Amino acid sequence: MKTREKIIYEALSLFSVHGYDAVTIREIASKVGIKESSIYNHFKNKQDILNKIIEETLKRYYSTLENVKVPESEDDNVSELYDNITDDTFLDICTKIFLFYLKDDYISKLRRLLTIEQYGNEEIGETFRYVFIDRVLETQRQVLQKFIDSGRFIQGDAYTMALHFYSPVFLLLYKYDNCPENEEQAIMELKMHVSQYNAIYRRNSIEREERNL
Amino acid sequence: MKTREKIIYEALSLFSVHGYDAVTIREIASKVGIKESSIYNHFKNKQDILNKIIEETLKRYYSTLENVKVPESEDDNVSELYDNITDDTFLDICTKIFLFYLKDDYISKLRRLLTIEQYGNEEIGETFRYVFIDRVLETQRQVLQKFIDSGRFIQGDAYTMALHFYSPVFLLLYKYDNCPENEEQAIMELKMHVSQYNAIYRRNSIEREERNL
DNA sequence: AACTTATACTAACAATTGTTAGTAAAAGCA
DNA sequence: TGCTTTTACTAACAATTGTTAGTATAAGTT
Structure with missing residues (x-):
């Protein structure tokens, strides 16, 4: 790493633990293994570090999302994909996504x-609310709307x-942010949630066939 | 106010906006209308202010909860109370509690x-997770368990x-923390949530009577 | 090899930090 | 009233802050 x-x-x-103001240039430099003045060869000032962190980490995040994304060429292949997976597979996918958000460095x-x-x-x-609340909700809303329209959900x-x-x-x-030792408990609670959610909202294939008659 | x-x-x-480290003793003193050294007539040091804030505001919060609490002498009078209120009244109660958490100074x-x-x-x-996550969930779990046992919930x-x-x-x-202008939208989303929740989990009286036969 | 650019260093700066000592006025109490 | 306690003030402190200037070395380019 350069x-x-x-x-x-x-x-x-450091910022993610102590906050921007509580962290000093000298602490950052020390962790990197250089003197504080050398920081200014790479960034205009302290604020610039924060800006670039957010900008570049968001870019990294979005490109990660692109890689796991289902190709959205066909209008409802997300729904079709969903038909072909079992409840257990769906639970595992949800767990993986959850653990990514919880543990990805x-x-x-x-x-x-x-x-x-x-x-x-x-x-x-605004960035916080957009990235971790509104954007996620809107994405899921769109998918769920397709599931409703195609009768897969009630x-x-x-x-x-x-x-x-999502909530x-x-x-x-x-709840489990600072407790890596309770990861199993976290996964269990997540699975209970997703199972219950499926039981409530997802139409099983029999219901769907009856509805299509 | 003394x-x-x-x-x-x-x-x-100040702390709730900028964080502990970003706020100076001089800023606090200035807001109060005194000089910074006078602060030390009332608190040992800066850390002491933070400790007392949390301690005393929590006390204030708990005593507020006591006042709205249903008397828990009888083992299931919470359930009985719940029988006597309509869905609309329940929505209003939820809204009031939500607005209290969102807006109480x-x-x-x-x-x-x-x-x-x-x-x-x-x-x-630990305090954060206990007060705003675990404690709330545990309280609601207990109430819901009674509702399940008495057949009011599925x-x-x-x-x-x-x-x-609760999630x-x-x-x-x-989502609406910093947006007082969107309060109506917040209430609408809350009501949609509670309504849907009731529709899913609450047994209506007819179902309950059938079950009791 | 010569030259330019990037990077790291030392040293220093002005400003700000939390905190203390000493003092005078105000409040509470006998 | 006189006495004690509380509270607010001024002034100062040592430490730490973000940042800059100047310089030497390493890397990259021609």
């Missing part, structure tokens, strides 16, 4: 950083259904 | 303060049902 990347990483690590630290700084900086507050308001799916995930992230 | 209370209030207000600032400081201070992290895991009820509230608090 010096610039190291600075980004170490600053992200960069994304979990970014979430904590934005969480910490959301009130002190309006732009960061009738209802797609947004509220997205809220019902427990959101809460569990904060 | 000087000591003023310090508590102004420090809470002290409790909303305390939540933001604990949110901001949860990662930098292990004890605060069978299922009470903890997961509590998670399904959207938790998320909405953060």
